[in-house]
Amino acid sequence: MPRFISPAIILMNRLKYLQKFLLISVLFAIPLTTVLTQYLVNVEHDINFSAKERLGVVYNAPLVELFKLVGKHTAAVSAFLSGGQTFETEIQSIQAAIDTQIEVVNKVNDSLGSVLAVSEAWGEVKTQWAALREMTPSLTPVTNIETHSALSSKIQSLITQVGNNSNLILDPDIDTYYLMSSVITTLPSALNYFSQLQSNGIAALGNDTFSASDETRLVILSQLAQSNLDLNQRNYEYAYDYNPTLRTQLADSSNRNAQVLTSIIDSLNSTIMKPADAESSTKTETIKSYYTQTSQALDASYDFYNQVTAAMDNLLQVRINGFVQGRTVILVIAALALAATIYVFAGFYLSVKGTIAALAQAAERIVNQRGTGDLVLESRDELAQAAIAFNNVAKGLDLARRESVEAVRMKDLFLATMSHELRTPLNAMIGFLHLMIFSGQMDADNTHMAERALANTQRLLSLINNILDLSRIATGGLEIVPSTMEIRYVAASLYGDLKLLAQEKSLRLELDVDQTLPEKMNQDESRISQIVTNLVTNAIKFTESGAINMVFKRRDERFIIQVADPGIGIPQSKQHLIFDDFFQVDSTSTRSHQGAGLGLAIVKRLVLLMNGTINLTSEVGKGSTFTIELPLNLPSYNPGDRRKQAEHVFAKSMSSQSDQSVPVA
Amino acid sequence: MISIPRAFVDWEVLVVDDERDNLEIARRLLVMAGAKVTTSSTGKDALEQIKSNPTRYKFILSDLSMPEMDGWELLYEIKQEPRTQDIPVIALTAHAMIGDRERGIAAGFHNYITKPLDPTKFIRQLINLLKDLPEYASLLDAV
Numbered sequence: 001m002p003r004f005i006s007p008a009i010i011l012m013n014r015l016k017y018l019q020k021f022l023l024i025s026v027l028f029a030i031p032l033t034t035v036l037t038q039y040l041v042n043v044e045h046d047i048n049f050s051a052k053e054r055l056g057v058v059y060n061a062p063l064v065e066l067f068k069l070v071g072k073h074t075a076a077v078s079a080f081l082s083g084g085q086t087f088e089t090e091i092q093s094i095q096a097a098i099d100t101q102i103e104v105v106n107k108v109n110d111s112l113g114s115v116l117a118v119s120e121a122w123g124e125v126k127t128q129w130a131a132l133r134e135m136t137p138s139l140t141p142v143t144n145i146e147t148h149s150a151l152s153s154k155i156q157s158l159i160t161q162v163g164n165n166s167n168l169i170l171d172p173d174i175d176t177y178y179l180m181s182s183v184i185t186t187l188p189s190a191l192n193y194f195s196q197l198q199s200n201g202i203a204a205l206g207n208d209t210f211s212a213s214d215e216t217r218l219v220i221l222s223q224l225a226q227s228n229l230d231l232n233q234r235n236y237e238y239a240y241d242y243n244p245t246l247r248t249q250l251a252d253s254s255n256r257n258a259q260v261l262t263s264i265i266d267s268l269n270s271t272i273m274k275p276a277d278a279e280s281s282t283k284t285e286t287i288k289s290y291y292t293q294t295s296q297a298l299d300a301s302y303d304f305y306n307q308v309t310a311a312m313d314n315l316l317q318v319r320i321n322g323f324v325q326g327r328t329v330i331l332v333i334a335a336l337a338l339a340a341t342i343y344v345f346a347g348f349y350l351s352v353k354g355t356i357a358a359l360a361q362a363a364e365r366i367v368n369q370r371g372t373g374d375l376v377l378e379s380r381d382e383l384a385q386a387a388i389a390f391n392n393v394a395k396g397l398d399l400a401r402r403e404s405v406e407a408v409r410m411k412d413l414f415l416a417t418m419s420h421e422l423r424t425p426l427n428a429m430i431g432f433l434h435l436m437i438f439s440g441q442m443d444a445d446n447t448h449m450a451e452r453a454l455a456n457t458q459r460l461l462s463l464i465n466n467i468l469d470l471s472r473i474a475t476g477g478l479e480i481v482p483s484t485m486e487i488r489y490v491a492a493s494l495y496g497d498l499k500l501l502a503q504e505k506s507l508r509l510e511l512d513v514d515q516t517l518p519e520k521m522n523q524d525e526s527r528i529s530q531i532v533t534n535l536v537t538n539a540i541k542f543t544e545s546g547a548i549n550m551v552f553k554r555r556d557e558r559f560i561i562q563v564a565d566p567g568i569g570i571p572q573s574k575q576h577l578i579f580d581d582f583f584q585v586d587s588t589s590t591r592s593h594q595g596a597g598l599g600l601a602i603v604k605r606l607v608l609l610m611n612g613t614i615n616l617t618s619e620v621g622k623g624s625t626f627t628i629e630l631p632l633n634l635p636s637y638n639p640g641d642r643r644k645q646a647e648h649v650f651a652k653s654m655s656s657q658s659d660q661s662v663p664v665a
Numbered sequence: 666m667i668s669i670p671r672a673f674v675d676w677e678v679l680v681v682d683d684e685r686d687n688l689e690i691a692r693r694l695l696v697m698a699g700a701k702v703t704t705s706s707t708g709k710d711a712l713e714q715i716k717s718n719p720t721r722y723k724f725i726l727s728d729l730s731m732p733e734m735d736g737w738e739l740l741y742e743i744k745q746e747p748r749t750q751d752i753p754v755i756a757l758t759a760h761a762m763i764g765d766r767e768r769g770i771a772a773g774f775h776n777y778i779t780k781p782l783d784p785t786k787f788i789r790q791l792i793n794l795l796k797d798l799p800e801y802a803s804l805l806d807a808v
Binding site: 424 | 767
């Protein structure tokens, strides 16, 4: 494994699964959230940007209408000054329209003026109009055009300013950019020139003398109007190239518009350039007709202007819709991805948890030895493979455990069988040797040999008994079976047996049975005998002279058995070892004491099985004292009921005589 | 040297056991105690002996585990028959388990002695068990 990955491995090793998931999720989520947030901010910005462009469109629409009316006003005043008295009502209706339009713009300005930062410029337009309206009656043909030109320029520059401040000027798409350019700059400019051309043309018509400078001005205006119109048309071409649908939408109208506007120049040429010998009434007619003609052309052109504005606004709307749609799609995808991630991670986590839980349960089953720990796994991943490997190990272990349990069982069975087979002949040997001795028909020498044979046979039997007992205690096969025990009888009987053993080594054995001991106790008589026999034989073994004390007494609710000897004693350092299996203080091969070292180990275990304690006090050279404390266990059994019980239980016992607990004789 | 008390002089005693050596040791010990011993190696044979002369035996020693008719069945048959039901029957058991003594006594055994027989104690054990019965009170003198 490459070195650089090890910190990550160490980190992952220390985290729990839930923490691992969270960490990985967070590591993914941080950049994704950043990117997503950045995207949302950008989209929001783009939407706001385009929305502000649309505000510009909203603001400009009434403003351009005002622009148109002001141009019309110029022409009307110009016509009036050129002798068209009938234009007074026209002028008044235009002024009224302008006033109304100013209110319309005012409303728009109230809501958008501050956003687009044009309130001040709008204020100037209003002031200028108010002044112009005031001075209208005193205008001369020259001042008329000058003051109106100034106002128109003001409005035109306000239109441009709205375009600038509403981002329109910065529009990012080619089609909308060129439409914007037309709407904000070139088309108003062209319209302004055509409007001036109209007014100047009317003024020229009113002049009796058509001077060269008049002509020059008209020619220049014509040129300017034409060139602005051409520029505007070119803008459309660029937009069409980028967005062909615009061509179908606008091409016809824009061409018509160009023709209409050009017709203003044409009609000016045809009207003005004629020799000025017409009657004054005719002149008025001419002016009127020219005014009407050009006004219609300009109105149509302004309608076209609105059409272009609508097309552009539509594009902006489409663009904003696109942004909103894109944002919605991204958000929905992000939400779905997030939900899917959480869903899958939850599944992942629960799957891992399930595998681990199954593993833990299986492990617990193995530990508690309740089956093989077989796993039922739905998962097929690496963890499940590990679990399956664990399962195989568990199966192996379980097999080994069963084999070992079976082996122990076989050993126990073997021991039980063997001990029975060994003891049967030994017991017969002991019986017959006793009978030989009891017969009194042998001489002293034969009796001695029979006694030695008997003693050795008994030792062999007791060794076999001890080994069997140890094995049964170790495997839990030995049970303590308490029944009514008469301690004085048992003590006397033990004393009788053990005294003989002591006498063989010229030792004395002293028996002391406490008067306060109850006559009968509920104890396992054979095990008590075994304990005392083992302790006393042990004492005899390690004592060369003096008396061994065998004491049975009562201390509160405890039954005390004490065996004290004046023997060699046990060193302090070995005292804790003497109850171990096969232990002897002197374990050298030349040791002076016989025995397998099983007696005390059995005593200790029997005492524990009987819920008692064993204690040793010993001093090297002075002797040892073993003290055993057992529960007193007073019998609850009443001998007076014996016969009645016998009749009651008799039938039942007969029917259950084949039970497991029936003794095998 | 252990002495065998001659407590059962001229007593007729029946010993039942399928193991020949056990039977012989018990017989010889009882003979040393003065008894006249009849032996049976099957329960069936023992039952015939008892039925043929119900008052003959002062007590019966019976092994528990035997082929065909075991000690429990033999006891059942003895207790069924009014003429024999008062004969004390002492069980010879190889192993004692929890409740065996109580159950054995409840079933009608007078008492029990665990095997293997200890020749040095056997007669004293018998005396000890039988002396509770009033008709055998004289056994106390023998101890």
